[in-house]
Structures are given as structure tokens and as C-alpha cells.
Amino acid sequence: MGTVELAPGIHWVGVKDxxxxxxxxxxxxxxxxxxxxxxxxxxxxxxxxxxxxxxFEEELVDKISQHTEPxxxxxxxxxxxxxxxxxxxxxxxxxxxxxxxxxxxxGKEAAMMYFGVPEERIMVVDEGSSIDLxxxxxxxxxxxxxxxxxxxxxxxxxxxxxxPCDFFGSHIAYxxxxxxxxxxxxxxxxxxxxxxxxxxxFRKPAMKAIEKVxxxxxxxxxxxxxxxxxxxxxxxxxxxxxxxxxxxxKVLMVYVSxxxxxxxxxxxxxxxxxxxxxxxxxxxxxxTGIGEVAKQLVDxxxxxxxxxxxxxxxxxxxxxxxxxxxxxRAPTKYAAILSSHGWSGGAVKQLSGLLEGTKIxxxxxxxxxxxxxxxxxxxxxxLADGIQTKLDELP
Numbered sequence: 001m002g003t004v005e006l007a008p009g010i011h012w013v014g015v016k017d018x019x020x021x022x023x024x025x026x027x028x029x030x031x032x033x034x035x036x037x038x039x040x041x042x043x044x045x046x047x048x049x050x051x052x053x054x055x056f057e058e059e060l061v062d063k064i065s066q067h068t069e070p071x072x073x074x075x076x077x078x079x080x081x082x083x084x085x086x087x088x089x090x091x092x093x094x095x096x097x098x099x100x101x102x103x104x105x106x107g108k109e110a111a112m113m114y115f116g117v118p119e120e121r122i123m124v125v126d127e128g129s130s131i132d133l134x135x136x137x138x139x140x141x142x143x144x145x146x147x148x149x150x151x152x153x154x155x156x157x158x159x160x161x162x163x164p165c166d167f168f169g170s171h172i173a174y175x176x177x178x179x180x181x182x183x184x185x186x187x188x189x190x191x192x193x194x195x196x197x198x199x200x201x202f203r204k205p206a207m208k209a210i211e212k213v214x215x216x217x218x219x220x221x222x223x224x225x226x227x228x229x230x231x232x233x234x235x236x237x238x239x240x241x242x243x244x245x246x247x248x249x250k251v252l253m254v255y256v257s258x259x260x261x262x263x264x265x266x267x268x269x270x271x272x273x274x275x276x277x278x279x280x281x282x283x284x285x286x287x288t289g290i291g292e293v294a295k296q297l298v299d300x301x302x303x304x305x306x307x308x309x310x311x312x313x314x315x316x317x318x319x320x321x322x323x324x325x326x327x328x329r330a331p332t333k334y335a336a337i338l339s340s341h342g343w344s345g346g347a348v349k350q351l352s353g354l355l356e357g358t359k360i361x362x363x364x365x366x367x368x369x370x371x372x373x374x375x376x377x378x379x380x381x382x383l384a385d386g387i388q389t390k391l392d393e394l395p
Contacts, residue, residue, distance in 0.1 A: 002063075002066070003039075003063050003066050003067065004177050006038070006159075006161060006220060006222060006228070007156075007159040007161055007220070008159075009040065009041040009042065009135075009136060010038060010039070010040050010041075010136075010156065010159060010161060011038065011039045011041075011066075011067055012036060012037075012038055012177065012222070012228075013037050013038065013039045013048075013060065013063035013064050013066075013067070014034055014035050014036035014037040014038070014050075014052065014060070014063070014224075015034065015035045015037075015052050015053070015056040015059050015060060015063075016032070016034045016173045016175075017032050017033050017034060017035065017053065017056070017173055018031075018032035018173035018174075019032060020032050020033055020173075023171065023197075026197075026290075027171075027197045027198075027291060028289050028290070028291045029171050030289075030291075031171060031172050031173060031174065031190065032171070032172070032173030033171040033172070033173055033225055033226070034172065034173050034225055034226060035050075035051075035052040035053045035056060035084055035085065035224065035225070036050065036222065036223065036224045036225065036226075036228075037049065037050045037051050037052055037060060037063075037224070038050065038163055038222060039063075039064055039067055039068065040133060040136055040138070040156060041067065041068060041133070041136075042132070042133025042134035042135050042136040043133070043134030043135045043136075044132075044133060044134030045074040045075065045131075045132075045133040045134060046068055046072060046073050046074050046075075046133065047073070047074065047075040047076070047077055047102075047131070047133060047138060048064065048073050048075070048076050048077065048092060049077040049079065049154055049163045050077065050078070050079055050080070050085045050086070050163070050165060050224045051076070051078075051085060051086055051087065051088035051089055051091075051092060052084070052085070052087070052088045053083065053084040053085075053087065054083055054087045054088075056088070057087075057088045057091040060088055060091075060092075061091070061092075061095070064092075070092065070095045070096060071095050071096050071097070072096065073092060073095075073096040073099045074096070074098070074099055074100070074133075075099060075100055075101075075102050075123075075131060075138075076089055076092050076093060076096075076099055076100070076101050076102065077102045077103070077138065077154050077163075078101055078102065078103040078107055078111060079103075079151060079152050079153060079154055079163065079164070079165035079224070080107075080148060080150070080151045080152075080165040080166060080224070081103070081107055081110035081111060081114060081115075081148060081150050082148060082166075083114070084225075085165060085166075085224050086110075086111070086114070086115065087115070089101060089111065089115050089117060090115050090116065090117065093117065093121060099121075100121055100122070100123045101117050101121055101122045101123070102122075102123045102125055102131065102138075103122065103123075103124065103125070103150070103152070104124065104125065104126065104140075104142065104144075104150050104151070104152045105124050105126070105150075106144070106149050106150035107124075107150040107151075107152070108122045108124050109150070110148075110150050125140045125152075126140065126142060127139075127140060127141060127142050135158065136156055136158050136159070137156065137157055137158060138154055138155070138156060139154070139155045139156075139157060140152050140153070140154055140155070141153035141154075141155060141164075141209070141212050141213075141216070143164070143167065143205070143209045143212075144205060145202050145205040146164075146166065146167050146199065146202055146205055146206060146209055147166055147198055147199060147201075147202055151165060151166070151167075152165075153165065153167070153209075153212075153213075155216055155218070157216075159219070159220070160216075160217065160218050160219035160220065161218065161219065161220045161222060162213065162216060162218035162220070162221050162222065162232075163222050163223075163224070164209075164213070164221065164222075164223055164224075165223065165224045166198060166199075166223065166224060166225065167199070167206070167209060167223060167239075168191070168221050168223045168229065168235045168236075168239065169191075169194050169198070169223040169224060169225035169226050170187070170190040170191045170193075170194045170223075170225060170226030170227060171190065171193070171194055171225055171226060172190055172225075172226040172227055176227065177227060177228055178227055178228050178229070178230055179227040179228065179229045179230070179231070179234060179235070180230055180231060181227075182227065184234060187227060187234070188234070188235075188238050189295075190226065191226070191235060191238060192238070192242065192295050192298055193291055193292075193294070193295045194225070194226070195239065195242050195243075195298060196291070196294035196295045196297060196298050196328065197291060197294050197328070199239075199242075199243070200242070200294070200297070200298060200328050200329065200330060200331075201327075201328055201329040203242075203243045203244075203245065203329075203331070206239065206243035207240075207243050207244060210236060210239055210240055210243060213232075213236060214236065218232050219232070220232070221235060221236075241299070242298050242299065245331040246299065247299055247300070247301040247331070247333070247394055248279065248299045248300065248301075249278060249279060249391050249394070250278070250279040250280070250281060250296075250299065250300050250301070250302075251273055251278060251279070251280050251281070251300065251302045251303075251304060251387060251391075252281050252283075252293075252296045252297065252300035252302065252303050252304070252332075253266055253269070253270060253280060253281065253282045253283070253303075253304040253306065254282075254283050254285055254288075254293055254303070254304070254305055254306070254318070254321050255282075255283075255284060255285065255304075255305070255306030255307065255318070255338070256284070256285045256286055256306070256307055256308070256315045256317045256318050257284075257306065257308060258308050258310070258315070259308075261308065261340040261368065261370070261371050261372065262306045262307060262308045262338060262339065262340045263284075263306070264371070264372060265306060265338040265340065265366065265368065265372050265376070265380060266282065266304070266306040266338060268372070268377060268380050268381075269304060269338065269380050269383060269384055270282055272380065272381055272384035273384050273387060273388075276384065276388050278387070278388065278391060281296050281300070283296075285317045285318060285320075285321055286317060290320070290321065290324060293321055293324065294324065294328060297325060297328065297330040297331075297332060298330075298331070299331075300330075300332060301331075301332065301333040301334060301390070301391065301394055302332070302333065302334045302335070302336070302363075302387055302390065302391070303325060303330075303332045303334070303335045303336075303360070304335070304336045304337075304338060305318060305321070305322055305335065305336070305337050305338070305351060306318070306337075306338040306339070307319075307337075307338075307339055307347050307351060308339060308340050308341060308347060309339065309340070309341035309342070309344065309345050309346045309347040310347070312344060312346040313346045313347065313350050314339075314346070314347035314348075314350040314351050314354075315347065318347075318351070319350065319351070319354060322351055322354040322355065323354055325355075325358075325360075326354060326355065326357065326358055329358075332358075332360050333359075333360065333361065333390070333394075334360065334361050334362075334363050334387070334390050335355060335360045335361070335362050335363065336362065336363045336364050336365070336366075336383055336387070337351050337352070337362065337364075337365040337366070337367075338366050338380070339351070339365070339366070339367040339368070340367070340368045340369070340370070340371075340372070341367065341368075341369055342369070342370065345367055345369075347367070348365055348367045352365070363383065363386050363387065363390070364379065364382075364383045364386065366379050366380060366383065
């Protein structure tokens with residue numbers, strides 16, 4: 001696959017990785033991913049913005065060679081020190097012996113620790129810094145905790161191209177390069193999945209960064225995973241909603257059931273909610289990818305967890321989904337637990353423990369010994385009324 005010209009003197013020189021199926025040992029990649037790197041050539045100097053994942057160093061070098069001698073690179077911009085973007089820094093610096101690695105103050109620490117870059121070959125920059133390449137300028141935006149403490153963005157004001165590394169990313173390895181080649185709906189669904197798994201825990205710093213991006217008014221947003229945005233408003237508006245916790249009138253229900261008893265309780269609640277005109281997303285955790293659950297958490301104010309007791313504790317699959325909600329710091333406002341047990345309980349205690357330390361208010365816990373009887377069914381119907389009230393109170 002060749003390179004792509006984004007603007008005069010600016011080229012995508014990254015790598016597509018369609019076969020990758022897991023990220024961080026956690027995140028499913030049904031469409032693979034890409035490691036986007038960008039070459040910016042001015043009249044006097046050349047910069048490489050971000051590099052690539054381990055194992056793809058030579059493909060990156062080959063792409064760069066289509067536009068310049070790799071030995072002639074003057075600056076390697078490290079927006080983010082995670083290995084999928086920065087591991088090839090050493091390879092490029094070994095070829096371009098006069099090149100300088102440009103990064104934030106915390107990025108300098110990471111470059112020395114993770115990649116062995118000598119201190120004398122590192123330039124620390126901040127929002128007051130700029131680099132003149134000759135007709136093209138590199139400016140920098142502090143963006144800590146998106147999603148590591150050292151992250152920053154790079155901006156070329158002459159062409160209004162923003163390189164935000166992981167921010168605004170998506171995991172896609174298709175042949176297309178731009179969001180508008182897919183259609184807005186499909187693009188945003190993939191971007192939302194990415195946001196849920198990477199950026200959702202960092203909503204406050206995300207909102208600060210969004211305001212900085214709006215002030216820059218970029219013409220093109222070129223992240224380091226997935227598609228680029230020739231219409232930046234599409235992804236900026238979406239991130240404003242997601243990071244700003246704009247909730248839908250929606251209930252997310254996740255469950256696992258061994259003999260159908262917990263599933264029956266879930267179905268009763270689902271039908272009661274639907275009859276009230278409430279959107280309900282229901283997922284059987286035994287057949288649902290955890291990424292889909294994470295994506296729904298972005299704008300679901302209410303989470304219902306259904307899980308039976310297994311050997312004195314909660315079913316492990318349900319425990320995983322509950323822990324994920326806590327780990328990703330989902331903006332969920334309210335939760336409810338539907339459970340069933342035979343000779344002894346235990347699921348409820350463990351699920352309640354997993355939710356401790358969050359700001360989630362538990363509306364009700366309904367634990368049925370054996371099949372749900374009239375009393376439990378009535379409590380479920382009352383829960384539906386309570387959920388409707390909470391949704392009506394949301395801004």
C-alpha cells in the first residue's frame with residue numbers, strides 16, 4: 001500500500017494492520033487497526049510525526065523513502081510514548097543521525113526509559129514552542145491524560161492540519177483513509193467504540209482538549225489510529241457529547257443466565273420499559289463482545305446487571321462486565337441488580353462490592369430464590385416505574 005498526500009508536503013506514511021484482533025490484551029479489534037504516521041516536509045526541514053507498532057519499522061522506512069531519504073529527517077515528533085506510536089523512534093533516529101526527538105517534558109522521561117533515547121537528542125516542547133520547517137510550522141498543544149500523562153498534539157497552522165495521536169482515533173484497517181469514505185453513521189460507531197475503551201475514563205481532560213481543538217479550527221484531523229476527518233466538526237461534535245456525558249433516554253441491560261431464571265427477570269423488565277417508550281439495549285454476556293458493552297456505556301445513564309449465583313458468588317462473566325464499568329469510569333448514573341439463586345445466594349454481595357467506589361446509585365436489588373414469583377415480578381414492574389422517573393429527571 002502506498003502513501004497518501006493530505007496537503008502539499010504532508011503525507012500519511014503509516015501502516016495498516018488488518019490481522020490484529022486484540023489491543024492491550026483487552027480491546028477487541030474486529031476491523032484490525034492502523035498505526036498512522038505523517039511526514040511533513042518544509043522548504044528547509046523535514047519532520048516525522050509519530051511512528052509505528054513494533055514489527056513494522058521497515059514498512060515505515062519504506063513509506064518514508066517514497067518522499068525523502070530517511071537519513072534526512074530532522075525531527076521525530078513523539079506525541080505519545082505508547083509503543084504502537086513510538087517504538088520505531090529508535091530505528092528512525094539510528095538512520096537519521098542528526099535528528100532530534102521532539103516531545104513533552106514527561107514524554108522525555110518516557111523516551112529515555114522505554115526506548116533508550118539519549119537525553120542530548122531530545123527537545124522538550126510545550127504550548128509556547130514552535131518549529132519552523134520552512135513554509136510550514138509545527139505548533140504543539142498540551143493534552144495530558146489523553147490517554148497517558150505525557151500526551152500532546154501537533155498542529156500545522158499553514159494547512160490547518162491537526163495530529164492528535166490517539167484522540168479522535170478509531171480501530172480500522174480498511175483500504176479507505178477518510179471518514180467520509182465510510183458514511184457518518186459507520187464512522188461514528190467505530191469512533192464511539194474506540195472512545196469507550198480508550199478515552200471514556202478521561203472525560204474531563206478530553207473536554208479541555210476539545211476546547212483547544214475548537215480554538216485551532218483545524219481543516220483536517222489526522223489521528224494515529226483509523227480514519228482522518230476532512231470534516232472535523234463530525235468527530236469534534238461527537239466527542240463533545242461523549243466526553244460531556246450527554247445521556248440518551250436509554251437503559252443498558254447486560255446479563256448471564258444458567259437456567260433461564262435470571263433471563264426471565266431481565267425480559268420482564270425489558271418489556272415493561274419498552275411499553276413506556278424507553279430505549280432498551282439488552283446483551284447476553286455469553287455471546288456479546290465486551291467492546292459492545294463498553295460502547296453502550298458511553299451514553300447509557302442506567303445499567304441493569306442480571307446474574308445468578310454460582311458456587312456462592314456472582315457468575316464470573318457478569319463480574320467482568322461490572323468491573324469493566326468501574327474500570328472505564330463509565331458515566332452511568334444509576335444501576336439495578338437482578339439475580340437468582342438456588343440453595344444459597346452470594347451474587348448480590350459480590351456485585352454490590354464491585355460497584356463500591358463509583359458514583360453509581362443502585363436503584364434496587366431483586367434477588368429471587370428459584371424462579372421469580374409474584375412478589376419479585378411486582379418489584380420488577382416497580383423498578384421500571386422508578387427507572388422511568390430517573391430518566392425523566394435527566395437534563
